[in-house]
Amino acid sequence: MTTPAVTIPAVRQLRPPTPDGPLVAFVHGLEDSWESWLPLSNVLPEWSPVALDLPWRPGNDYLWRRRPSPAWLADGFDLLGRRPDLVVAHSFGANALLELLCAGDRRVPETVILICPLYRPPDVAVTWRVFERARRSFEQHIHDSLRSRLGPRLRNMDAEVVERMIAKAVDRVGPSGFLAVFDQFCASASLRLDQVTARVLVLAGGSDPTLSPAAARILADGMPNAVLSVGDSYDHFCYARQPEDVASRLRAFVDVASVVSGHPEGVAT
Template sequence: MTWYPVVEAECHGERLAVHRGPGSGPALVLAHGMEDSWHTWQPFLDALGADPPFTPYALDLPWRAGAEYGWVHRTSPATLLRHALDLLPEPPALLVGHSFGANAVLELLAAADRPATDGVVLLAPYFRSPDDPVSWQLFDRELARFRAVIGEGLRLRLGRRRHTLDPDLVDTMVAKALDRVGPLGFVALLRQFITTADLGLDTVTVPTLVVTGALDPALAGARTEALRRAMPVASVHTRSDGGHFCHLRQAAAVTVEIRRFLAALPTPTVA
């Protein structure tokens, strides 16, 4: 699949960009997670099938791999995402977010001036139950999860190369990535996670599919049930074999779920 750049702009001192893939029809807009890339969506779109009846747009966001996190002092992920959506040449018919990007989408959905879209897919978001107190135990637990996810994401981006590299070298690469992201990146993620319990998700009317993995503590067990209660419009599917990157590791199965969801929309976006 050949992509080409559509537009690039600056927001709060940060670069935003939109890339378009081949296709025609309603706009399918993709927001990547922290320390990830707009390129990460290729296997996901390949699994959706050839000649898709939509136009894919992948957003390049300031929490991309290799980024600095100075924007944490100046703005929020939801604000940056909103500005990126404003760059699109057409409104999103379907908005898909993964991880940190999914939670930025969730914040936009809870806003009074939420973006107009036919449907939303949230892949591996995280959610704090109101019964889960903000404590040092929570801090330590989420920091460990954060480190594990950054490491898993980097290894996935390496692809087959990681099998040819010395494991100690890969560990060093992960350590350097964590040092660069630093406390600012973790604080941005922690704030997103903590405040999910306070979002007004009961007012959301946009059809929403949430896909998560039972092996991903970001949204598993009590957290899954808490999100279902907080967001009645959401259909939450938990994959028993899935982790935080289930949309890549089990791309074919996840896209089947998404196609089923899209076909059931009042105005089907993708058959």
């Protein structure tokens, strides 16, 4: 049997550009799709949104793990042709972006939004108990991600059929997917957050089993120009489940951060 090839990143236009609107790049999480950003981008008509379609998309073969996730994300930014005005990243994608921020990568703009990143505070030891808790959370995320992607179709589907689909998805992702996430979670404790110069919004949820509000506070406090916003009812996929509410938080942050449309200062045209 031929081994599936690793697919490279691509750029997907979420809708036609808004005249004079800031170029906003959306970065999806593991086993999630660029299309998951459509509900949020549709309620932010003032933005010119594109989504990066990254190798950790649903149904991937995980051969991309031979290369660090920030390198794949950097490749995606190169495809844009210029530095975006804003990047909004979720979960696994948010951690890849955070690593680029800590490394001072010039492809990352001065304003970014991290939605439910995977963060381990330095005082949380990597134990078997933490490992098992992370594994359970990962399976729950696969469950929630699939249900989120099904959208309105879910209401008309038999519950047993949905559960079989979820079980099949968990088996397909398997240990490779979980270890990709767990490695990223473990490594996050050693990131040099003090090196991040960008303006950062950390958006967390009170119902997210992966990033507690307390851990989110430690993450935000570790970056010189970061702020924290917590939605008590938000889960890990809040941006898809509650797009209007999330959009209002993102818009408020961007207005304060004064994102400028067009080419940011210091970037060649």
